[in-house]
Amino acid sequence: MFYVVNIVFLNKALLVMREKFLSFLKNRLTATKEIDQNLTIFGIFLIIAYPGFYLINSLFVTPEGYENLSLRISIGLLGGILCLRRFWAEQFKKLVPIYMYLLLIYALPFFFFFMLFHNPTSNLWQLNTLVGLFLLFLFVSWVDAIILTLVGYAAAYYTSFLVFRDAQLPPDFFKLLIIYISPLVYISLFSNQKEYIQKEKQKSLRMQAGAIAHEMRTPLAAIRHMATGLKMHLPTLITAQQNLQEKDESIPYINDAILEPLKLIPTELERVSRSAFTVIDTLLLNLQDAPSKIVLEKCSILDCVETSLQAYSLTDEEKDLILLEIVENFELQTNPHLLKHVFFNLLKNSLHYVKAAGKGRIFIWTEKGEKFNRLHFKDTGKGIPPSILPYIFNQFYSRTDHGTGVGLAFCKMVLQKSGGDITCESVEGEFTHFTLSFPVVNE
Template sequence: MRPFAIVAIVGFPLYFFIWHQLFPQPYENLPLRLVGSALFIPILFSERWPARAKKFLPYYWYATIFYSLPFFFTFMLLKNNGSNVWIESALIAAFVMVLLLDWFMLLLNFVIGIGVAFLAYWLTTDPVVLHAAYSAHLAIFSFAVAIGVVANYDMDRIRIEQERAMLATAGSIAHELRTPLLAIRSGASGLGRYLPSLLETYSIAQQGELPVPKIRLVHLQSMDGVLSRIEQEAIHSNAIIDMLLANARFTGGYSHGAATCSIAQSVKSALERYPFRDGERERVLTDLATDFTFHGSEMLMVHVLFNLLKNALRGIASVDSALISIRLVSGPRTSQLLFRDTGPGIAPDVLPHIFTRFYTSSAGIDDASIGTGIGLAFCRDVMRAVGGAIDCRSVEGMFTEFALTFPRP
């Protein structure tokens, strides 16, 4: 959005000078162009919009495109009596619409935009002159837009099917892995219960000089630790599978309805349930004094925190002094959960894409470089479902901070 906004903000007044001074046209309108530029300014700073306003950003985007492309270019084409310059400009506008809009919004903008432009022309022009060539131009524009609608519809359908296939595959793999992991965990747990008796029996047999194979003392001492690690890794893997399944199944709504939840309790539940490896829990610091509530699902929020913990712990594993901090901040209009780690950070070229579903990068050790690419997209969808937002800022080599913004109940 931002690159196009910059082009529009500069282009509208610039082309007034071109068509008014350098290559004069029959009609020009600076106020209309300034309105077009002004509409794009909020889009340029959309990252600074309040959390409550961000959910309206797509609607504002569509309204701005409606004014600046189909309405403006059709109106100017009519006011300039169908000049060649404006026929070519309108064709370019139709091409840009095909690139920017999905098939439904493309069709809607085209039909309503041209209709409103004709109405504005009829209300502001006397006498109204409609050349016979306009019908031919409309047929050409309609054909171009129709091709764009069909192409965009096919692309949307292919993308949806790809997402469904990848999510179904992820869910299938997770289910297939769960059974052997549970078997490994049960086997390790059972063996751990009987291992002390077996070792004691082995020791008695050795003392009685019975013919039993000799096992080195270091191996005997390591058996108990190995079984504990196997069981812990099985628990950890099962938790990751649960997280993957939750990520794959979430569709942006709540299957059992939303409720008023405590964010501090959600954090505590996540930290109690997350399968930390040895030494990991001590690296997570919390400041939950400023508790606040949100309207949503505690279970989904726990899985959001699971995703953030998984990524952060993987990132700080190579930095001995790195820590994770979870801090709550309550404000008059919005409240925030700030999740920060002092690990290696995220590369600047990767950072804008980390919330894109299935996005992966070959560099770094963040969620965009290892895994399915759905974890942070899941976090974004959950935060949108509660009426909030999730943003990330990172300085490579210093820190990564996720800000989860919640509206006040």
């Protein structure tokens, strides 16, 4: 029994370490919001450039020195696999950061140093190696670029020695290295400057949003207090008006069809102000930096969903659009406050696009599994164009007037911090289907 407990504990520890390592690699890969676009562009570059330059050299340039077509083709194929990552199985999609780092090592420092070792007197390959290192320093941070360069150099050296029993450095290699260092340092500083500018933009956006939220809270609070006062006294005034105009004809007459709807105005004002506060709180929460760790609690998915729907201040018309069918209730470890705002983001988007399409409903249901339980959130509104779908979880990525590019990135962060994930599939004009996965909670 002791050994079984130790094995289970070790497996869980390894899974946690793997998830943390993958998350670390993904965060290190790039600081820009266009991470997926960059990966696709890099993959296309590998497909075209590596076999393409071999063909160009063969057709228009007299080949000199050592060449390796199979090495170039293998890099092109690996680039093609990277471009097709959206079609990978779910368990492999999490390995994209590791795959990318290995591909960077193989395609840039390893390839160029390997070719340089076998063309030590070629000025062309010295220049190619420098260009390859430039690309590496542009794509990742300077710390990662140095590490990948050293790993690629070592792998190229030992591979050359094992295959050809030889790995010659170019003449005056250290002089060349000094020449390389100067532009690479400049590229590193430029890359860090871009990262700094991006962070400053995000910081400025958070400060502006905070200032706007503060300015909006004051009038909204006043509206809510006035609505409370009207809710207490307006019905009495309306009843008094109705009684007086029945007894005294000199009193200005107001039709009951006008008076009765007035009773609903305070309630509507409260709902609108509460909804505005919800939007402000959600936006501010979405803009916060991702915490290193969130506090998890044990709760049921039914309670989380129902609490969120009640807190969102839905109109009667919006309530009619939502079909909730949680036949299989399950427990989960999550942060209820953060998960509530995940539902707020999904609700806000779905309601907007269902109304914009003039059709559709919102369906919410659950599904139990062996390792993960799932909550499905589907609307049959406008759908998402296929050109946008791969990037919807990127922070600050938005191609519509409706979105800010922070809501779905926040959802992704909360689910992953809870040990789960959120994915999306969509057909433009038909539906958008989000799947929220939660690890099974063992008793």
